[in-house]
Amino acid sequence: ANRMVRAAQGRGIMEFGARRAQGYDGAIYGARAAYIGGCIGTSCTIAGQKFGIPVMGTMAHSWVQMFQTEEEAFRAYARAYPENCVLLVDTYNVLKSGIPNAIKVFKEELLPRGIRPAGVRIDSGDITYLSKEARKMLDDAGFRDCKIVASNSLDEFIIRDILIQGAQIDVFGIGERLITSRSEPVFGGVYKLAAVEENNEIIPKIKVSENVAKITNPDFKRVWRFYDRESGKAIADLLTTSHETIDESKPYELFDPEHTWKRKTVRNFHARKLLTKIFDKGTCVYESPKLKDIQRYCQEQVDTLWDEVKRFKNPHKYYVDLSKRLWNIKYELLKKYV
Amino acid sequence: ANRMVRAAQGRGIMEFGARRAQGYDGAIYGARAAYIGGCIGTSCTIAGQKFGIPVMGTMAHSWVQMFQTEEEAFRAYARAYPENCVLLVDTYNVLKSGIPNAIKVFKEELLPRGIRPAGVRIDSGDITYLSKEARKMLDDAGFRDCKIVASNSLDEFIIRDILIQGAQIDVFGIGERLITSRSEPVFGGVYKLAAVEENNEIIPKIKVSENVAKITNPDFKRVWRFYDRESGKAIADLLTTSHETIDESKPYELFDPEHTWKRKTVRNFHARKLLTKIFDKGTCVYESPKLKDIQRYCQEQVDTLWDEVKRFKNPHKYYVDLSKRLWNIKYELLKKYV
Incomplete structure (x- = not known):
């Protein structure tokens, strides 16, 4: 986790790995370890409850799919979570429907209540390109403060690469490669006998x-x-x-x-x-x-x-x-x- | 696990990974999965108890270190577990002390009771060379039926390679790279919404x-x-x-x-x-x-x-x-x- 935090150079990393952890205690203690390593929060609610780690996340694709239209799904979500409205914009088409629908819902559901949108999340496709285009569209709509969250099998190398390419990401959601420590999944520490006490004498x-x-x-x-x-x-x-x-x-x-x-x-x-x-x-x-x-x-x-x-x-x-x-x-x- | 079982071409694979698993349920269900994949048993006693998987293993290095001499350690083990006597021969020096001591103890502790030795385990060094030399020494001593167990960060590629080189191994003990699935630690399956029922109609x-x-x-x-x-x-x-x-x-x-x-x-x-x-x-x-x-x-x-x-x-x-x-x-x- 700390490698990813360092690759993000000050941008936040959210731990998103619960569903890919090797067992439930892997998920829970993995979330704790990720927080120690510098992550800003976790999507693992039980780790939040157990250890007081900030719990964060957005919606699932199934939320969007459940509704007749993406706009309707966003609208329902904005009404349910107005203060922390992060919309998942890649269920169908990020630039043609996801971002335009998000902007529309931000304007019609949040602004009238005096609330600023929290963000959008992109979970597939070319993150660099999509985030740059999304940034422009959000800025043009007056949402310069709306954060862009990226996820999709990221690790420290991909984070470094897409930031070099100018990706407009404010927060990363990192799952599978963090929770299983994909690059080094085996932690090599073991107990070995170092000394024995015999007749009050310590023998190395x-x-x-x-x-x-x-x-x-x-x-x-x-x-x-x-x-x-x-x-x-x-x-x-x-x-x-x-x-x-x-x-x-x-x-x-x-x-x-x-x-x-x-x-x-x-x-x-x-x-x-x-x-x-x-x-x-x-x-x-x-x-x-x-x-x-x-x-x-x-x-x-x-x-x-x-x-x-x-x-x-x-x-x-x-x-x-x-x-x-x-x-x-x-x-x-x-x-x-x- | 199944890849390793196939690489071993009929030789047994024991699952030895508990201490390197990502949490205890990773260890327990990993042992179960390894058995399904074709392993002959596990060193995880609780998985043995819970699922009826054959439990197998040898001693720890600490057992050997605890005693004044390696010979004494082997002797105590042979007396404690005569019917399943697998001796760990690499605590000090496989060919100069481990195998000679094992042969001595097999002869003095087991043969007089009419028991044949189960095996020896090599856990470090060049497995190919050491196993060939150990095989000769055991054969010369009349223990052609004594199995040689190898362990030490093995995986399917190392198993294949050392067998090509003629390593004299009968059983492999595989730990870290099996239990964490080191080559592919992320299992990519997730639930996604496939259809919604609306007014008794299924909508894909x-x-x-x-x-x-x-x-x-x-x-x-x-x-x-x-x-x-x-x-x-x-x-x-x-x-x-x-x-x-x-x-x-x-x-x-x-x-x-x-x-x-x-x-x-x-x-x-x-x-x-x-x-x-x-x-x-x-x-x-x-x-x-x-x-x-x-x-x-x-x-x-x-x-x-x-x-x-x-x-x-x-x-x-x-x-x-x-x-x-x-x-x-x-x-x-x-x-x-x-």
């Missing part, structure tokens, strides 16, 4: 593999994020053993655990501990922040990343390094088995 | 679009599958209006609704109605067959498809055509709006 454990990515980091760990004090940007994350601390007053040498000759000495940095205790002896000791605060935290953290790291294709790798002490423990265990 | 409705794929087929419909009587293969599916019937004794002209000049007259065919009534006035009137029977039906239907249609990449398109009557209704509605 490792899982070895020919696939370097499948080798685990042994022992109980602490995760630090290093920020450059000048730019505020994140330099790297560092894994240490759980008892290590970082002295910010001295230079710290980071090194790449896969390519140990790659070293970098950082100065003038701030090192923040990322881990927070959630469970203590089986009891939850953590209170989850408000969803809005989680969303803001996500935004703030994304802002500490360099643009190179945020690039959609071939991004620069964000470093996650090991402390020397942790590396030594790992190295000793590796030597034992390989 | 259409949704038009510049995107041809987004134009709906109006009216209440019936779906037929045409089979060639000689080969038993499926020729095409046909949508008709709900009251049409097909006279099998006469030739039937199929035509492509997108490219209407493409026509084909079929003879000596059997036309089967695919739709079954599930709900009647809001009441469920259908009883779901046993899961095993659904699995067999799936297998039978896949067998009626030509190999060209089943190809993983660039498959031949399976035709879904419209009857002339349905096409005429659609064409009249299209003319009205375009």
